[in-house]
Amino acid sequence: MIALLCAWSWPAASQAHDEAERLYDLIEQHDAKAFDLLLALAKDDDPQALAVLGFIYEHGVSVPRNAGQAIHYYAQACAQGGNYGCRNAAYFYEYGIGVAQDVGQARWYAQQTNTDGIDDLDELESLSRRIYDRKARAETDIGMRVRLIDFARSILSGLYDSEKAAMFRIGFGKRETLRLARVWAQDGDPVLNFMVGSFYNFGYSYVDNKNSEAFKWFSRAAAAGEPRSQNLLGLTYAEGLWGIQADPQLALQWYERAAQQGDQDALVNLGRIFYLGEIVPVDYERAISLFKQAAAKDSPRAARFLSWMYYNGQSVKTDCRKALQYRQIRRGERQDESSDATFWTTCKGDSYRRKNADQTLPVVTLQHKSTFSGGNDGGLACEPHFIASTNKLGEIANLRITVELRNDRGAATQRILAFSPFGLNTMDEDMNGREYNSFTSSTLVQMQTKEFCDFGPNYKILAATAAIHGHNVDLLAEGILKQ
Structure with missing residues (x-):
């Protein structure tokens, strides 16, 4: 989305953006030298550095919260071409956050926003209002935090560059959204910790080690009881992902914890372990119970296993009709017993051959x-x-x-x-x-x-x-x- 901005060439914008974000990460860890370096960038009228300083004072990141200082830096960023900080500064006056409410001043800052690359200005205003209404409510209702971050995520994951450009000018581009989610996640909300991990997964950050950062936040969320994160940790340890050494027993433990909370993917992943019998001995009865729970939640993956088990008669009698039904569910097909004659015939034939197979051992x-x-x-x-x-x-x-x-x-x-x-x-x-x-x-x-x-x-x-x-x-x- 930065490629749409006219103030800088792409290489210069990218490098400056990364440097300001890198320094912010160090400041979050209370690195005083990094703060001085960011101030030096800001003195050179670097708009991203100015916007980051505004964020630091708005949220009290290693400094006391100070709305006046936040507005000061956001306003300076806004003055450097209208790409950064304008809507951030307008927000304080629009909702009376730390200053007297002043709708005229809010409108003036909003009008300084650079609109290049935004196809629909009404959309810009609509997005800005929906974003900042939620943010203002989150000032006093921490339950709104997840709703705001999830709303921003839903827009940023869309297909339209114009929307993404609008979100960036509003002050809620991918990196800005990650930064805010990370600040709020520090209070321990498991869902926000999961969302931060997801943002690293989906490239919201400049860092190269995105997977290890994602794993760190997923681990925090999982420890706090967030089931999607618990399932992801199970997957990581089961398959040895993201540079983490495989640990089948840890995988089993995390899947169990997520499955106990009814997580659909965990139910299938845990059932898969008992079905395949690679980590623990095969337990078809436990597997089919888990798959049925997941199927009740409309899991196509569970339908895949259930079709296989009814076909092969694993812990249940062979039932070609149910096998075909689950096969069609998995494929999203209309359920019709006559639609797959080859499957029907082969299923019945295999069932007969298994019952009448020569009992001598195979090679x-x-x-x-x-x-x-x-x-x-x-x-x-x-x-x-x-x-x-x-x-x-x-x-x-x-x-x-x-x-x-x-x-x-x-x-x-x-x-x-x-x-x-x-x-x-x-x-x-x-x-x-x-x-x-x-x-x-x-x-x-x-x-x-x-x-x-x-x-x-x-x-x-x-x-x-x-x-x-x-x-x-x-x-x-x-x-x-x-x-």
Whole structure:
């Protein structure tokens, strides 16, 4: 949105904007030197520095709150082309915040706003009124804070550059909105802490380490009981995102806490853990209970799992009708039993074949497919990719294979490979409907160091167990595991 402003060229505006924001971040941490540097920028009539100083005095960031000083700096920023501070200064007079109410003075400052790049001036006035009405109410009602920040977010996430330009001139661009949300979040509101984390996620800040900043605020919100943040922490620890080392048990704990509050995504994510059986042993009954709770909240992801489970008869009897219904819900299709004859026929055929399958054990094959370099925003050295496959129809769940990896220097390490259920049907698609070999399952081994990234074919199988046709089997003792 800054690209729309005429006062500066884009590179100069961006650099100045970043410097003022960088200094603000330091001032928030009570860095006196940073405050002096910001004052020096302001003395050079840098409009962003002046606007930031106005914000600092308006909200008492490491200085006492002072409406007069805030207006002084906002007015100076406004005088540098009308891109910054005009509506901020007008706000104090419009609502009598810290000064006597003066509608004429408020109108004068508002009229100094640069309107270049704004298609609809009525829209500018409407947005300004809606923003500042909410802000004035938030002065005495802290419950309005979330509503104001959420309203600003809804406009900033829109598609129109004109609206975004208007929001910037009002003093509620992305960085300004983040700054205000961050100040208010310091009081401990869990929803505001979640919103701050989201703003970092969606690029509201100049910082490079957006993910780690987001994680910090999400952690605060989660600790205060905010369920969306708890679910995000579960996801982060489950998958090892944002440079955070994977911790399956922490993932489980955070998902549990969010699911207990009825968070739709957490219900599905927790159910997924019990369904896949990679972190804990498979528990289909717990999984389907969680998926049904999420489906009652209209979760298409839950419908995907429920379709799969009714198709395969996992903890329930195979029910092709329900499987198709949930499949159509997931896809947003009109429910019609006759609309997918192939699915209907294959479901019935697979159910029959499972009931009448030869009870001899299958042959399971383990293959090291490839090794991916890096991963997790640089937090991993590599991820060896293993695939397990079966030669016949019949559920294989809870497959655990202990391997010894040996590098060319003779050093060795052991890893346990955990695989999700496979061999269940002949659909040759995954739960998302994408083409996939139904008789295979894959897993990635996260390596924090490069020491064992190049083990090649030099790995040894030490142990292998699985539940096959619902019975626990030692694959090595039965001689049914091939490498």
